[in-house]
Each structure stands twice: as C-alpha cells, then as structure tokens.
Amino acid sequence: EQVGTGPRRVLLLPGALGSCATDFQPQLKGLNREKYTVVCWDPPGYGHSRPPERDWSEKGGEFLHSDAEHALSLMKQLGLAPFAAVGWSDGGNTAMLTALLGSPSTVDRLVLFGCNSYVSPEDVKRTEAIRDLSKWSDRMRGPFEAVYGPDRFRSLWEEWCKAYLGYPNGGDICSQRLAEIRVPTLVVHGAGDPVVDPIHHKFLHSNIAGSRLVVWQDAKHNLHLRHPDRFNKLLEEFLDE
Numbered sequence: 422e423q424v425g426t427g428p429r430r431v432l433l434l435p436g437a438l439g440s441c442a443t444d445f446q447p448q449l450k451g452l453n454r455e456k457y458t459v460v461c462w463d464p465p466g467y468g469h470s471r472p473p474e475r476d477w478s479e480k481g482g483e484f485l486h487s488d489a490e491h492a493l494s495l496m497k498q499l500g501l502a503p504f505a506a507v508g509w510s511d512g513g514n515t516a517m518l519t520a521l522l523g524s525p526s527t528v529d530r531l532v533l534f535g536c537n538s539y540v541s542p543e544d545v546k547r548t549e550a551i552r553d554l555s556k557w558s559d560r561m562r563g564p565f566e567a568v569y570g571p572d573r574f575r576s577l578w579e580e581w582c583k584a585y586l587g588y589p590n591g592g593d594i595c596s597q598r599l600a601e602i603r604v605p606t607l608v609v610h611g612a613g614d615p616v617v618d619p620i621h622h623k624f625l626h627s628n629i630a631g632s633r634l635v636v637w638q639d640a641k642h643n644l645h646l647r648h649p650d651r652f653n654k655l656l657e658e659f660l661d662e
Contacts, residue, residue: 422461423499425454429660430501432492432519433461436510436535437581438574440468443564444509447649453657460504462495464488464515468568475577477584484584485511485594489518493527505530505660509645510616511585514538514594520602521595531602532656533625534609535617535642538599540585540592543618551616552582599628606632607659609652611640633659 422441431452435444441461452459465488466475479487492515496502506528508516513536520528537544554562554575565574588594606629610622626634635655637644645652 422449423459424449425452425457425459427454427456427458429457430496430504431457431459431660432496432501432504432506433459434488434492434506434508434512434515435461435464435467436512437585438467438565438569438577439464439510439512440470440568442468442568444512445645447646448507448653448656451649451653456657457660458501460496460499460501462492465491475580477580482584482587482589485514485588486518486522488515489522492519493523496527502527503529505532507532507656508534508536510535510642512536517595517599517602520604521598525604529604530660531604531606531629532609532659533606534644535611535614536625537617537621538594538596538625538628540588540594541618541620543620544592545586547616547618548582548586552579554578596624596628599625600630602629605659605662607655608632608634609644609655610634610636611642611644612636612638613641616642 433445433448440463445461449459449461463470477484496504503526506516506519513533516531516533520531569577608622608625626632640648
C-alpha cells in the first residue's frame with residue numbers, strides 16, 4: 422500500500438506474520454500525506470503477498486535477511502530511495518538489516534520498536550509462552566484469522582516459531598554489526614512489552630551510535646496501535662528533524 426505524495430519517503434515494516442491490514446492502518450491513515458510518501462508492504466509469504474507461501478529456508482534460514490533484501494529491492498523499483506525504515510517487532514529487525522545491507526543513501530533513518538538484534542534465552546521463553554494460539558484472545562487472533570483463515574494462521578504461526586527459535590548463528594540477527602549503523606535512529610520501547618526481552622531496547626541504544634531512546638511506561642508491544650496519535654506525533658517529529 423502507498424499513500425501520500427510528500428518528499429520524505431517512509432517504509433513501514435510489519436511484525437511476525439504481519440501485513441498492512443493488521444499492523445499499520447493507523448499510520449497509513451494518520452501520517453501527513455503532504456509531507457510523506459508512505460509505503461507499507463506485506464513481506465513475501467505474508468498477507469496478500471501470496472502465493473507463493475513463505476520459504477523459511479531462503480538464505481539458509483535467515484528469513485529476516487531475505488526480507489531486508491526484498492524490501493530494498495522494492496523501494497528501488499518504486500523509485501523511493503532514500504527512505505526511512507520504520508519497523509515493528511520482526512519488522513524492526515528487518516529495518517536494521519536494510520540499513521546494514523544498503524547504505525545511508527538508501528536507508529537514511531531508522532525507527533525501531535519491539536525488536537531485537539539477537540534471540541536471548543528470555544526471548545525463547547517469551548515466544549514459547551505465546552506459541553499456543555488457544556491462549557490468545559479473540560481480539561488478538563481475529564485480525565490474523567481474517568487475513569489467513571484460522572487453519573493457515575495456525576500452521577503459519579507454528580512455522581514462524583520454529584524458524585525464529587532456530588534462527589542461524591545461535592539466534593544472532595545482527596547484534597555484532599550494530600556499530601555499522603550510521604544513520605539517525607529512534608528506539609521506542611513500551612515498558613510493559615511482554616513479547617521481547619527488556620534488555621533489547623537498552624542494547625540497541627547503547628550499540629547504535631547517536632541513537633535516541635524513548636520509553637513509554639504505559640505502553641506494551643503494540644504501542645503504535647494502542648497509542649496511534651502519540652506514536653504518529655513522535656514519528657513525524659523525528660522524520661522532520
């Protein structure tokens with residue numbers, strides 16, 4: 422999806438199994454369309470970017486690296502580089518990788534929230550805690566079931582859990598390369614986030630030179646969905662600097 426005609430280009434990167442429909446509607450509807458050209462994508466194998474189905478073996482199981490390459494190719498084909506990569510959860514991991522695989526002339530800003538540069542033991546514990554979809558509320562399952570249908574959502578979620586928990590290099594997504602990120606970076610964290618290890622926002626802030634950290638005490642993992650006006654204001658202020 423693409424909205425707006427502004428000079429600042431923005432790519433919104435959804436989380437695990439996420440899509441434009443499930444993850445970024447408040448931003449697609451709420452960001453200033455005169456200042457920004459906003460693109461959101463369904464990564465290959467997610468949402469409406471099917472068929473084909475997700476290939477978890479691509480790049481030796483480094484599916485986030487594969488997504489980053491596809492995202493860079495997409496924005497190049499659209500003629501929308503340089504762009505700011507705004508990533509939530511898995512999408513935040515992909516955003517970091519776009520900066521590492523591209524260049525400051527391709528990705529010129531990062532906004533990261535609910536993400537991690539490596540899979541910690543606490544991340545494994547938290548992922549196992551949400552692996553059983555029967556423990557999810559109807560409100561949580563509903564948007565995904567609307568996109569995939571209940572059966573495909575169930576099987577795809579299990580595929581993702583296996584791929585994420587078995588991520589190559591001992592779960593190291595890009596932690597050893599964070600110092601190579603040289604673009605303005607905003608890290609946003611919801612203090613009540615039950616999904617990712619709370620060590621990660623501090624680790625990212627400490628290892629990405631010049632990054633800014635914002636912590637919302639009253640927010641959780643989906644802070645941009647639960648607090649869209651506040652998030653959009655923060656995002657626009659950062660993009661306009």
